[in-house]
Every structure is written in structure tokens, then in C-alpha cells.
Amino acid sequence: MMRGLVLAFLTFCATLPARAEEVVLGLSKDEVAITASFNGSDILIFGAVLREEPIPSGSPLEVVITVSGPSTPVTVRRKERRFGIWINTDAVEVDRAPSYYAVASSGPLREVLSNIEDLRYRITVPRAIRSVGAPMTILDSAAFTRALIRIRGNMGLYQVLEENVVVDQQTLFRTSIQLPSAVTEGGYITRIFLTRDGKVVSQYQTTIEVRKVGLERWLFALSRNQPLLYGLMSIAIAIAAGWGASAGFALLRR
Numbered sequence: 001m002m003r004g005l006v007l008a009f010l011t012f013c014a015t016l017p018a019r020a021e022e023v024v025l026g027l028s029k030d031e032v033a034i035t036a037s038f039n040g041s042d043i044l045i046f047g048a049v050l051r052e053e054p055i056p057s058g059s060p061l062e063v064v065i066t067v068s069g070p071s072t073p074v075t076v077r078r079k080e081r082r083f084g085i086w087i088n089t090d091a092v093e094v095d096r097a098p099s100y101y102a103v104a105s106s107g108p109l110r111e112v113l114s115n116i117e118d119l120r121y122r123i124t125v126p127r128a129i130r131s132v133g134a135p136m137t138i139l140d141s142a143a144f145t146r147a148l149i150r151i152r153g154n155m156g157l158y159q160v161l162e163e164n165v166v167v168d169q170q171t172l173f174r175t176s177i178q179l180p181s182a183v184t185e186g187g188y189i190t191r192i193f194l195t196r197d198g199k200v201v202s203q204y205q206t207t208i209e210v211r212k213v214g215l216e217r218w219l220f221a222l223s224r225n226q227p228l229l230y231g232l233m234s235i236a237i238a239i240a241a242g243w244g245a246s247a248g249f250a251l252l253r254r
Contacts, residue, residue, distance in 0.1 A: 023204035046174035062112035069100030070186035099184040104161035114198035
């Protein structure tokens with residue numbers, strides 16, 4: 001199946017007009033369905049570089065790919081042990097942090113991407129997070145951002161995949177990125193950057209839709225649109241489950 005996808009993609013590329021180095025992207029899937037049995041999904045991202053001139057000499061072409069989930073504000077709290085118990089002491093509200101973020105590159109990020117380009121396009125994980133509203137009493141606000149990155153990294157929600165993009169003949173590239181089971185529903189923005197000497201020479205953007213389907217989608221919509229009905233239904237199911245378990249134990253005792 002994968003070979004057929006690549007052949008069809010290359011045939012499509014051949015029909016396009018040639019331009020200066022430009023990305024043509026392919027995806028193994030542009031929609032991910034979340035069901036009750038959803039335990040994650042692998043997204044194969046592959047593409048080609050179209051040129052109207054021969055491959056430039058000198059530094060090789062590098063590829064950086066990012067996949068970003070919906071961004072929301074996040075409150076990060078710091079706990080300290082006082083009087084024998086752990087309590088929240090300080091809190092910083094991060095203005096915007098992606099619920100999921102993966103960055104894959106064809107080489108070490110520090111070599112294929114300059115700091116200036118990273119700042120301009122917000123490519124690495126720390127740059128993708130916006131935090132500018134820390135209270136004046138907190139002098140180490142950057143530590144809260146690092147804590148958020150560490151926590152979500154341990155959950156598989158933030159991924160740094162250096163040297164994970166394969167580039168063939170400076171023309172074809174491919175990588176695989178895993179979406180964990182705890183992903184948030186929404187549009188996942190996928191960006192591809194072509195770089196030379198650490199500078200971005202071309203970029204491309206598309207979106208992967210991650211949606212709940214079937215019963216999960218119906219229950220989610222019900223909880224948002226009719227919370228009273230959803231609550232009553234949840235109580236009724238809990239009562240029925242409790243009664244069923246009690247009746248089962250009663251039968252076993254006989």
C-alpha cells in the first residue's frame with residue numbers, strides 16, 4: 001500500500017509546473033478518528049522538492065516538520081513542601097501552549113535551523129509556547145515553561161525527533177510521527193520547512209483533522225449542548241450499573 005501511495009504521489013508531482021525549490025506534500029491520512037478503542041495513530045508525512053534549476057551546490061538541503069495541536073491557555077503551578085505537606089505556592093498562566101507538538105528534522109536542530117529563523121517561525125517546542133504574563137513576584141517564569149514541556153514530554157504530547165526525517169537525493173523526504181491516545185480533538189497544523197545553512201528557503205502548511213466519531217462524538221456533543229440531560233443520563237447509567245452488580249452478587253450467593 002505504501003509503495004502505491006509513493007508512486008501515485010510521484011506521478012502527481014510530475015504533472016505540476018516547475019518552480020523554485022518548493023514543497024509538495026503527501027500524507028498517509030488527513031483525518032484521524034477517535035473512537036472508544038483509539039490508542040494512538042502513526043501519521044506518515046512524505047513529500048518532494050520541485051525545482052526549476054539544478055540542485056544548488058554547497059550546503060545540503062535539510063527538512064524540518066512540525067505538527068501542532070490546538071493551543072489553549074495553561075496554568076502551571078509550583079508545589080513546595082511546607083509543614084510536612086505539599087501545597088501550591090506560585091502559579092503562572094501560559095498564554096498559549098499547543099495541546100500536542102512534534103518537531104522532526106533531518107539533522108540536529110541546532111545545525112539545520114538558526115536561532116533567528118526559529119524565532120521568526122516558532123519551530124522548536126519552547127518557541128511554540130507563548131508565555132509573557134508572569135506575575136512580577138515570580139523571577140523564574142521560564143522554569144514554569146520548562147516544567148510544562150517536561151510534563152507533556154513525559155506524556156508523549158511534546159516530541160523532539162531529531163534526525164528522524166529521511167531525505168533522498170535532496171529531493172524526496174519522509175518521516176513518521178505518532179499521535180498518542182491522549183490527543184485533543186481539533187485541527188493539527190502540519191508545517192514543512194526546507195532549510196539551507198540554517199535559513200528557511202521554502203515552507204508549506206496543511207491541516208490534519210482529529211475528530212471523535214460514532215458514540216464518542218454523540219456523547220461529547222451531548223455533554224456540551226445539553227449538560228442537564230447528559231448528567232441525568234450519567235446518573236441513570238450509574239444506578240443501573242450498581243443495581244446490576246448487586247443483583248449479580250445476590251445470584252452468586254444463592
